[in-house]
Amino acid sequence: MKAALALLAGVCAVSGYDGERVMTFPAATGVATVDLKWNWEPPVVHTYVTVNTTANQELMWFSLGYNGVNGMMVGGDYVMGYITPSGETCVRPLSCVGSPPPNSAPKLEISNTHFSAAGAAYTLSFTRPIASGYNPLVAGQPVHMLYATATANPANAPKNCTSDFDFGMVHNFFKSNSTSITFSG
DSSP: OOSOEEEETTEEEESOOSEEEEEEEEOSSSEEEEEEEEEEETTEEEEEEEEEESSSOOEEEEEEEEESSSSSSTTEEEEEEEEOTTSOEEEEEEEESSSSSOOBOOOOOOEEEEEEEETTEEEEEEEEETTOSSSOOOTTOEEEEEEEEEESOGGGSOSSSSOOOOTTSOOOSEEEEEEEEEOOO
16 A cells, blocks of 8 residues: 555545646636545545635535546536535535436445535545446546536535535536546556
8 A cells, every 4th residue: 555544533644645636727716726636545546635725715615526538527427525504514426427417316436525624725535436436447547537616605505415406506616627637556
């Protein structure tokens, strides 16, 4: 095992990473930097994402998606972290088999989930089986990773950890962005 993994209170903490990709996106006001790190430990991959914003902007949710075909929302598996209007923290898998929003029965399995927001920094971490979802991961084969987030407006987040999404829950802080990632250990 390349990284020493400790699961403390449901939060993934590591001393090293197998891979990292840092991306900077223009945002609605300012800039958003997404730092994606992972540990490839078949049969799972541990994923850690930090979003930092230069804007004085509170965010409501962040979503990380996998789509091996075209980098678009349709056909993707997603992990979404958010805070409900009542303050409940949620991390859940989603799938978008038909047209958006992603309300198809998720095929992606996740565990060891964590989402937090502190000032202009937002973190999302989870573990997924490599073979899980509509977009299983294959070592050395690229997969499109999608990123989206929304500003803190109660209309932009689900009411609870199981409610459906609707078109009012727009990703308005930085629009969907996609990059190709090749996972390996």
